[in-house]
Amino acid sequence: MSFDLSRKIFNPLEDYLGVVMQQGRVQTDADWNTLVAQFKRRLQAGSLDTFGPSAVPRETADGFLITGSATDPEIGAGRLYVDGLLAENHTETLKWDARLAETSGTARLSGARLDAAPTGPAGTTPYTDQPYFPDPPALPADETTLLYVDVWQRDITYLQDAGLVDAAVGVDTTARQQTVWQVKGLTGVGDIDAGTPDVDIPGWLQ
Known part of the structure; x- marks a missing residue:
């Protein structure tokens, strides 16, 4: 809407x-x-x-760093700038950021304490548990897959977030814009590495 x-x-x-x-x-x-x-x-x-077009800040050097196995990768906590848009992987782990004076970590949404132990790997989000990518496709084990981060902004109204309805008046008064991200996989890329030019990656520029 x-x-x-x-x-x-x-x-x-x-x-x-x-x-x-x-x-x-x-x-x-x-x-x-x-x-x-x-x-x-x-x-x-x-x-x-x-x-420039993409950068990971020094303060969150592992932001969106891909670790783990080829079929079950983990996405590092932190921030990433793509085309000037700020994407942030909060992960579940609770952590106090003194510079921003805020608590990060999605576990706080369920009322968890700051000293509570995380339920998943510290500082990462599983590929299969991305906040803005429910049920991502399985990654193949028998071929090379290029993982990349897709970042964009979307409009949010009370239809997506009921919390935007003002309880005092019973209707929504404002809406929101949100930056979302997804780690996706491009298969069929052949024998490539981090130094392969974009034009030489099959399907990348399509």
Whole structure:
């Protein structure tokens, strides 16, 4: 379901850097959403200019690192920037991040304590248990598979997240945009390695 918007007026060619509220004026969704769009573009453009098309920060050096077996890989906890978008694998393990002043780890969603022992391998997410990729296809054991991370943004309304309904008024008041990721496998790539140019990987540029 798409957002219920009056209009979209953001234009990056105008080089506006903010939206200023004036007293006594009628407030509309368009102005607020324009501010969000300006902020999003600034973050994405800044990330692209700083890191390039893809990068893993030093603070989470194992972010999306693939370990384990060929048929049952594990995905490392941490952050990854793809085309300026921030993807984050939180994993289940609870951990306090002093710099961001937050607790990471999906176990907190079930009310687990910070000192609770993780139920899975520390710092990884199984390929078969990805948060945004239910029931991924099995990976073959008899051929080389190229694993890659697909990152995009999607719109979320109260139909996907009932928590967006305001209990005080009984209806949704806002919606959300979400960055999601999936680790996928490309089979039939033949004898390749990390140094193989993209154009030489069968099926990669299709």
